[in-house]
Amino acid sequence: MMNHPPKSSRKLAFALLASIATIGMAAGGAAAQEESRAATATQPPVNDGLPMPGFEIDPATTAIVITDPQNDFLSPNGVTWGVVGESITKNRTVENLGALFKVADQTGMPVFVSPHYYFKHDHRWQFEGTLETLMHSIGMFDRPHALTLEAFEGSGADWLDQYKPYINNGRTVVTSPHKVYGPDSNDLALQLRKAGISKVILGGMSSNLCTESHMRSLIEAGFEVMVVTDATAGAITEHYNGYDASLVNFRMIASAVDNTDNTVKAIRAAYRSK
Numbered sequence: 001m002m003n004h005p006p007k008s009s010r011k012l013a014f015a016l017l018a019s020i021a022t023i024g025m026a027a028g029g030a031a032a033q034e035e036s037r038a039a040t041a042t043q044p045p046v047n048d049g050l051p052m053p054g055f056e057i058d059p060a061t062t063a064i065v066i067t068d069p070q071n072d073f074l075s076p077n078g079v080t081w082g083v084v085g086e087s088i089t090k091n092r093t094v095e096n097l098g099a100l101f102k103v104a105d106q107t108g109m110p111v112f113v114s115p116h117y118y119f120k121h122d123h124r125w126q127f128e129g130t131l132e133t134l135m136h137s138i139g140m141f142d143r144p145h146a147l148t149l150e151a152f153e154g155s156g157a158d159w160l161d162q163y164k165p166y167i168n169n170g171r172t173v174v175t176s177p178h179k180v181y182g183p184d185s186n187d188l189a190l191q192l193r194k195a196g197i198s199k200v201i202l203g204g205m206s207s208n209l210c211t212e213s214h215m216r217s218l219i220e221a222g223f224e225v226m227v228v229t230d231a232t233a234g235a236i237t238e239h240y241n242g243y244d245a246s247l248v249n250f251r252m253i254a255s256a257v258d259n260t261d262n263t264v265k266a267i268r269a270a271y272r273s274k
Contacts, residue, residue: 023055023226023256023266039251041091041230041243044258048251055199055226055256057270063110063197064100065188065218067178067204067211069163070115072140072156074205079138079156080235084206087233087243093205094160096231096260100203101166103264107271110195113167114188114204114214117157117177119145131209132180182213189221199224201263202254203231208246215254226256228263 039045045052072078074094076085088094104111118141128136135141141157144150152158159167166172173195179185192200200223204211211232218225227250234242250257258266 023057023258023263039229039247039257041247042259044229044256044262045251050251053255055201055224057201057266058199059107059109059270059274061197062199062201062270063112063192063195064104064201064203065112065114065192065214066097066100067114067202067214068116068141068206069097069113069159069167069204070141070156071154071158071160074160075156079140080206083235083237084233086236087207091230091233091243093231093233094162096228097203098162099260099264100201100228100231101163103267105166105169107267109267109271110197111166111172112188112191112197113172113174114183114186114210115157115174115177116141116179116210117143117146118179119143121145122179129180178210178214180213181209182217184217188214189218189223192218192223198222201226201228201267203228203260205232206242207232207234208242208249209234212246212249215250219253225254226258226263227254228260229257230259231263 036047037043037045038048070078073080073084074088074097075081101111103109118136123136125132125136142155143152143157167174173191175183175188175191176186178188183189200218202211202215202218202225211227215225215227229247229250232243232246234244234246236242
């Protein structure tokens with residue numbers, strides 16, 4: 001017969017797990033009081049002069065949202081790899097997004113994917129912004145129309161192969177496509193609300209475009225959002241660094257920012273203490 005620890009011990013253990021499940025709070029210990037560090041792709045901020053509201057993972061109300069986990073961004077064969085590949089490789093974005101999909105699959109945390117597709121009629125738009133023009137000119141995320149999967153398999157609009165078992169598992173919610181950058185043009189917020197979700201762990205592509213736009217729109221819609229800073233990446237050109245631009249805004253706007261390893265640990269802790 002097993003000897004179970006007293007209730008007080010079990011309560012203490014659950015309390016410790018719950019504390020681990022809070023992301024983005026001030027780092028513990030004397031070391032945190034001594035050092036000062038801005039947020040980076042791989043490290044959360046420490047004593048950077050900004051408030052740290054934190055983000056507590058509640059399994060009943062928290063979901064992962066991934067933007068654009070598609071070949072045209074994440075595959076070396078994708079049409080944007082020449083400008084995003086450096087950032088993706090440095091941040092280990094492909095692997096880190098895979099880790100988020102995996103922990104969600106193992107724990108049962110809900111996942112919502114907000115994809116980006118352009119159909120033939122979208123190419124008839126009468127005006128476009130800078131990168132809309134670029135995306136249309138290079139055929140990014142192109143599909144014939146909404147009611148067919150003709151030529152979808154393996155295309156730039158398709159999911160990265162290693163994510164397909166997670167996205168196609170019958171539990172992941174794939175929303176209607178967003179059309180420019182944010183979820184204002186799709187049903188993501190509705191799907192989250194209908195599932196009882198009020199807290200979002202956000203990752204995906206591209207950091208200063210769709211990912212940042214999703215963060216902003218979801219916060220404006222009343223969701224609590226944290227961003228996984230190494231589960232995203234941005235374009236780097238001769239004159240501009242999209243990832244660096246987004247990192248400042250993630251830190252200043254989201255409730256918390258943290259890396260994939262810490263986020264995965266916090267998710268596991270939250271589900272163990274459920």
